[in-house]
Amino acid sequence: MSAPQIPNLHTLRRGVGRRGGRGRGVASGVAESNNETNQTRKDAIVQSTDTDAATSRLSAVEAGYLDDPFAKLLTHGGNVDRRLPLMNRGTYVRTVAIDRLVDEFLRSTRKCARQIISLGAGSDSRFFRLKTKYPDICLSYHEFDFPTNTAAKIHQMQTPSFAHSLKGLCNMDLPSSSTSLSNDGAQNDSFQLQADSCHYHLHPLDLRTLTNPKRNQDQINLSGLGISLDVPTLLLSECCLIYLPPEDADSVLSYFTSAFHPAIPVAVVIYEPIRPHDAFGRTMVSNLTARGIHLQTLHAHDSLAAQKERLGKHGLGSMAGKETGGAEAADIDFIWQTWIEEAEKGRVEGLEWMDEVEEWRLLARHYCVAWGWRETSDNVIDSVFEPWAQLPMQDEGA
Numbered sequence: 001m002s003a004p005q006i007p008n009l010h011t012l013r014r015g016v017g018r019r020g021g022r023g024r025g026v027a028s029g030v031a032e033s034n035n036e037t038n039q040t041r042k043d044a045i046v047q048s049t050d051t052d053a054a055t056s057r058l059s060a061v062e063a064g065y066l067d068d069p070f071a072k073l074l075t076h077g078g079n080v081d082r083r084l085p086l087m088n089r090g091t092y093v094r095t096v097a098i099d100r101l102v103d104e105f106l107r108s109t110r111k112c113a114r115q116i117i118s119l120g121a122g123s124d125s126r127f128f129r130l131k132t133k134y135p136d137i138c139l140s141y142h143e144f145d146f147p148t149n150t151a152a153k154i155h156q157m158q159t160p161s162f163a164h165s166l167k168g169l170c171n172m173d174l175p176s177s178s179t180s181l182s183n184d185g186a187q188n189d190s191f192q193l194q195a196d197s198c199h200y201h202l203h204p205l206d207l208r209t210l211t212n213p214k215r216n217q218d219q220i221n222l223s224g225l226g227i228s229l230d231v232p233t234l235l236l237s238e239c240c241l242i243y244l245p246p247e248d249a250d251s252v253l254s255y256f257t258s259a260f261h262p263a264i265p266v267a268v269v270i271y272e273p274i275r276p277h278d279a280f281g282r283t284m285v286s287n288l289t290a291r292g293i294h295l296q297t298l299h300a301h302d303s304l305a306a307q308k309e310r311l312g313k314h315g316l317g318s319m320a321g322k323e324t325g326g327a328e329a330a331d332i333d334f335i336w337q338t339w340i341e342e343a344e345k346g347r348v349e350g351l352e353w354m355d356e357v358e359e360w361r362l363l364a365r366h367y368c369v370a371w372g373w374r375e376t377s378d379n380v381i382d383s384v385f386e387p388w389a390q391l392p393m394q395d396e397g398a
């Protein structure tokens with residue numbers, strides 16, 4: 001079940017050794033630089049998890065689970081080894097679950113402007129799928145990731161085949177002055193696409209910069225990044241916040257959710273692993289640790305209840321008075337069983353023979369989608385998140 005794209009830790013470690021200076025009496029400047037190198041190495045491993053996500057997506061597309069012409073165009077190299085059937089099914093359920101929450105949000109806000117902010121979006125193709133599905137959509141879509149990853153995405157977007165699909169499927173043009181990359185491959189300007197009232201913005205930014213005044217020397221803020229603070233907003237973290245230290249993940253969530261006035265409908269959707277304490281969970285964690293990947297918030301938000309509580313702490317959840325809200329979470333096994341119609345399940349089951357049914361259920365119980373929202377009941381617009389409250393809910397004990 002281990003993913004094939006293992007970061008080259010050997011090469012990365014060698015880099016540290018060469019620059020090192022570990023003897024006694026090391027000047028504090030050197031120690032600081034070692035810390036930085038360490039952090040850079042850790043960040044590189046986190047950045048590389050996007051290759052896994054993109055590979056899994058493309059595998060699920062090529063096996064017929066998902067219909068996504070952009071997955072191949074946004075994946076570096078464009079060809080991948082097929083994942084195991086249970087991995088493909090996991091990618092499928094995760095994608096359709098988040099798509100459903102996004103679709104409900106777009107449907108209920110169809111009369112007004114709205115925006116989606118995707119944290120650690122990597123090579124995700126959701127914006128382009130949405131624009132293809134809803135050609136006249138009025139939407140601002142903001143993606144954040146490290147400059148290295150946004151640069152790679154921009155590179156893929158500048159290929160002729162991507163430009164062709166963008167025009168044909170989304171009726172969008174690439175900007176005429178194509179963005180160039182700096183020597184280290186970083187792309188420090190944000191990248192934008194626009195067609196009528198639909199905007200796509202790619203922000204090359206470590207999310208921790210936003211919440212840390214020491215790092216944020218340019219005083220970057222949401223308005224400066226073109227994010228509107230007065231329209232209904234959906235925040236997505238699809239396997240992103242889990243890689244941040246718990247206090248940073250909390251600061252990022254709080255930074256975004258508290259930026260909006262309480263009268264503005266705001267929601268958060270999180271997809272990430274849970275249940276690290278049983279045998280499967282322990283194996284999952286140790287397999288990832290062997291690859292240098294640390295799921296830093298996993299123990300802090302280790303169950304459906306903990307995920308709901310987390311959303312509640314950020315002001316999303318049941319409220320008193322005029323404000324309404326909710327916080328829910330379900331694992332992938334539950335979502336597969338209850339959110340997906342029988343005919344569609346039959347189609348998916350017919351795609352590949354799956355020997356490992358028990359393993360599938362185990363794996364699927366260790367990943368969850370959590371969604372929380374808040375709005376005011378006397379809002380001039382109809383309730384945005386009412387449809388979310390109608391989704392099948394999982395009882396933690398189930």
Ligand SMILES: C[S@@+](CC[C@H](N)C(=O)[O-])C[C@H]1O[C@@H](n2cnc3c(N)ncnc32)[C@H](O)[C@@H]1O
Pocket residue numbers: 046047048049050053054119120121122123124144145146149205206207208237238239240241243244
């Ligand atoms: C597992 S990938 C998921 C990519 C995408 N959300 C998806 O599901 O296909 C995690 C992504 O989060 C990004 N990420 C993690 N920490 C981040 C941070 N502090 N700032 C910006 N991006 C971050 C990584 O660079 C990576 O692209």
